[in-house]
Amino acid sequence: MRYSPLLLGLAGCMSGMDMTTDSAADSGGDSGTDTAEPAAPEACGYTAMPDLDPADGAVEVNLTASALAWDPGTGVPLEGGMAFNGSVPGPVLEATLGDRVTVHFTNDTSIEMSLHWHGLRVTPEMDGIQQMMGDPIEPGESFDYTFTLQDAGFYWFHTHMDTATTIEAGLYAPIIVHAPGEVTPDCDQPVVLDDVLLDEDTLQISPPDTSMMQLMGRLGTVLMMNGRSDRRVSWTKGQTTLLRFVNASNARYWDVYLEGHQLTVVGTDGGFLAEPYPVDDLVIAPGERYMVAVEATGEPGQSYRLMNKRVQLHEEGGDMIEVDPLGNGENPVATFVYGEGEVTGTGWTQPTPDVPTWGAPVANLGHHWLLAEDMMGGTVNIDGASWPDVPMVDVAQNVDTTFEIENSSEMHHPFHIHGNRFQMVEVGGVAVPASQGWKDTFDVPPRTTVKLVSDLDNPGEWMYHCHILEHADKGMAGLMTVE
Ligand code: C2O
Numbered sequence: 001m002r003y004s005p006l007l008l009g010l011a012g013c014m015s016g017m018d019m020t021t022d023s024a025a026d027s028g029g030d031s032g033t034d035t036a037e038p039a040a041p042e043a044c045g046y047t048a049m050p051d052l053d054p055a056d057g058a059v060e061v062n063l064t065a066s067a068l069a070w071d072p073g074t075g076v077p078l079e080g081g082m083a084f085n086g087s088v089p090g091p092v093l094e095a096t097l098g099d100r101v102t103v104h105f106t107n108d109t110s111i112e113m114s115l116h117w118h119g120l121r122v123t124p125e126m127d128g129i130q131q132m133m134g135d136p137i138e139p140g141e142s143f144d145y146t147f148t149l150q151d152a153g154f155y156w157f158h159t160h161m162d163t164a165t166t167i168e169a170g171l172y173a174p175i176i177v178h179a180p181g182e183v184t185p186d187c188d189q190p191v192v193l194d195d196v197l198l199d200e201d202t203l204q205i206s207p208p209d210t211s212m213m214q215l216m217g218r219l220g221t222v223l224m225m226n227g228r229s230d231r232r233v234s235w236t237k238g239q240t241t242l243l244r245f246v247n248a249s250n251a252r253y254w255d256v257y258l259e260g261h262q263l264t265v266v267g268t269d270g271g272f273l274a275e276p277y278p279v280d281d282l283v284i285a286p287g288e289r290y291m292v293a294v295e296a297t298g299e300p301g302q303s304y305r306l307m308n309k310r311v312q313l314h315e316e317g318g319d320m321i322e323v324d325p326l327g328n329g330e331n332p333v334a335t336f337v338y339g340e341g342e343v344t345g346t347g348w349t350q351p352t353p354d355v356p357t358w359g360a361p362v363a364n365l366g367h368h369w370l371l372a373e374d375m376m377g378g379t380v381n382i383d384g385a386s387w388p389d390v391p392m393v394d395v396a397q398n399v400d401t402t403f404e405i406e407n408s409s410e411m412h413h414p415f416h417i418h419g420n421r422f423q424m425v426e427v428g429g430v431a432v433p434a435s436q437g438w439k440d441t442f443d444v445p446p447r448t449t450v451k452l453v454s455d456l457d458n459p460g461e462w463m464y465h466c467h468i469l470e471h472a473d474k475g476m477a478g479l480m481t482v483e
């Protein structure tokens with residue numbers, strides 16, 4: 001690698017070149033250039049929700065969910081679409097570590113809702129679960145979500161009722177939590193990955209699929225970055241670049257790479273890593289996040305595609321034959337287009353993470369989960385039962401605790417635990433480097449056991465579930481009490 005792990009790009013100020021990218025730039029791509037080309041690439045960056053509270057240490061935003069027929073890039077707006085603040089994904093909830101956040105949420109749709117702040121250690125009342133379990137935000141109603149940010153990094157929020165329909169419809173958005181004093185990279189780019197399953201004739205979101213398709217994992221027909229299949233983003237040679245990936249798909253595992261560029265993983269679900277590591281391509285399970293630094297070494301005038309390689313959800317040679325509507329090859333997701341000229345990138349310094357490492361195995365076993373599929377019954381279950389009948393897991397607060405997730409089924413399940421942070425210790429008996437950092441969502445491969453450890457510092461009653469949304473909606477979910 002050409003840079004030290006904690007310092008990406010060259011320190012110092014920008015060169016005399018005109019920087020056209022700006023982290024606060026409009027991601028709509030419809031401003032700023034005078035070219036006649038209709039398809040001028042949009043600027044790198046994102047749109048954040050305006051902070052209504054001028055005070056330091058407090059962020060206050062308005063958020064509305066409503067119906068919106070949005071165009072995934074096919075030219076045909078989706079009649080069943082929904083959006084936060086009129087865009088898919090919704091605008092970024094942007095704040096700084098330690099901030100007190102207030103989200104004034106209004107449900108302007110015709111269905112009941114709750115919201116979940118995936119990966120943030122909030123209080124149980126604000127986690128979206130209590131509403132889901134009995135006090136939903138009704139159509140026309142408002143609710144204030146409030147929480148204090150305890151972790152810097154990249155998170156996301158989404159609806160938490162009828163998720164296979166509402167997240168597919170577009171109700172998801174990124175959360176960026178800056179570390180205090182963090183220097184912003186030249187190009188700070190959320191990359192929200194999603195696929196929608198469209199009817200081939202109408203190009204509308206397909207009506208509910210067979211329960212077998214839901215069980216196997218509903219794979220979409222259109223791959224999108226930030227809600228479009230045709231995104232083109234402008235880059236400048238030499239810029240410091242941070243890509244923040246989240247997989248918002250219902251079931252699809254992604255395996256992405258960027259033509260002509262090396263990816264360096266600098267952060268995962270729960271923030272930045274002490275030891276970044278290079279990868280050629282990156283597998284991202286539903287719900288997971290990866291922060292990736294890229295050296296912008298491309299040539300002016302050239303384009304480089306973000307590509308996705310097919311990942312099989314089911315094990316090779318099993319009973320089920322899995323068909324991906326996109327085929328078995330690779331598919332383009334988005335294009336990064338280098339403009340003219342070159343810059344000396346700003347010195348983005350990766351925030352120093354707070355990731356303790358457990359030197360020795362933690363003997364205290366909190367729980368051993370068993371994930372199983374009953375193909376005949378068409379169900380997926382945990383510990384032999386389905387929500388809400390999965391037995392409660394009880395564990396002690398502030399005690400280092402190991403968890404095991406055993407997957408006896410023949411397909412991958414991305415297992416997500418709310419409310420606390422975890423580190424992966426072992427996958428299938430093989431140790432995971434401690435440098436993996438904090439996580440909240442774990443790929444559990446077929447017929448494999450994954451071991452986790454946690455400090456369990458956040459008390460409450462927390463939900464855990466498979467993040468294949470059809471599985472979660474079918475009851476592959478339970479509750480864990482930390483007290
Ligand atoms: Cu991202 Cu309970 O979910």
Ligand code: CU
Nearest residue numbers: 117118119418
């Ligand atoms: Cu979550």
Ligand code: CU
Nearest residue numbers: 413466468471
């Ligand atoms: Cu599952």
